[in-house]
Amino acid sequence: MVTFKRLHEVPMKIVLEAWEKGFEGYYVNLSMPLQAFVTRLTNEDLLLDLSNIMLDGDKPIGINLNGVRSADGQVTGWNGGIGIAPEYRGRGLGKLLMEESMKAYLEAGVHQATLEAFVQNKGAIKLYEKFGYVIKDKLLHMSTMNPVYLETEPGIDSSFTTIIDMPIAASRLPFYNRAGAWQTQWQSAKGGQSLIVYLGGEPVGYAIFRHNYNPQGELVSIALYQCEVHSEQASSLQIYKYMLGQVFDPGKGNAKKVVINLKESHTELVAVLREAGFAAEVELVYMEKTM
Incomplete structure (x- = not known):
């Protein structure tokens, strides 16, 4: 049975395992040691109490990282990553993680939500559009x-x-x-x-x-x-x-x-x-x- 928890409710090594599995075989290598992962959470203002882990029993199978920042009365939320373990992809579980992300934004009083997706990741872009996201620009790294x-x-x-x-x-x-x-x-x-x-x-x-x-x-x-x-x-x-x-x-x-x-x-x-x-x-x- 698939369940969800916020990241602050589980050990950090389980969070990292969810990240590693969720982005296995991704467009770029996002694997990193625990300290680098914690540093990324801090640098990007990603919040454990608003981010989600997806579990199949006790097994971590997906993750969604969310950040929130405020400036001039505007609260902005950022989806800093959503990933599903390879053997669980294609089952509609990304939709469930996005629903959890939207719940977190409503709790935080977010006015505008933002995210990025690889241009070639047509499936993810289509999912985000179903949740009301609109492409505004292209980003160049x-x-x-x-x-x-x-x-x-x-x-x-x-x-x-x-x-x-x-x-x-x-x-x-x-x-x-x-x-x-x-x-x-x-x-x-x-x-x-x-x-x-x-x-x-x-x-x-x-x-x-x-x-x-x-x-x-x-x-x-x-x-x-x-x-x-x-x-x-x-x-x-x-x-x-x-x-x-x-x-x-x-x-x-x-x-x-x-x-x-x-x-x-x-x-x-x-x-x-x-x-x-x-x-x-x-x-x-x-x-x-x-x-």
Whole structure:
């Protein structure tokens, strides 16, 4: 008999087992050790008391992770993963997990629910649409291993003033992008930094990023979460190039450069990144549902 529990009701090793089974044979390898899984829960603000595990007797066979964040009176929920063990797929159990997810959002007072799905996962997309989710955009997870060189107009760099601050500092700017995907928001950049660019004493752009190091203290990757320019700036292209040059400084060695879940509709930034040698590793659909 299939039953459901919230994650805080079961040992964490059982939760991890449900995750491992639920995403076995997935489009990308999502297997991870327990500590990395716990870190992911923390970094993405995924809540144990609003997330669900599906059991067949005592056997974990499915999982759904949910996160909730509030800003400016708007409560947003995020489906951070829904997976079913391979031998239980095709039985309609995903629908049951989605129903549990909707219950959790109603309990939390969610106004808008969001999620992402691999573009090739037609079955999952169809399921989400049945629950009222609508595709709003495509997300590009981009990367390059090459040094990033972006040439700006002569002399323009000297006109900018930059400060490095915590990620939350970017969220206080009037043009901060709250409409980006969940994993691009400042809350997900724990341990990261923000670069804020000023022109004539006024903020004109920002980037949120994080350096990731291996146990030996070597820089292995640089992850860009957001990069935005104030809409009133006519020189937006130059500001984008300047900020990307600062974040992905060629002097930072052979670290992998990653751009997380950038909306394809952000055409100017996408074009600049492609000019710099970035290519999409993964493409996702971005979906929303008004509760």
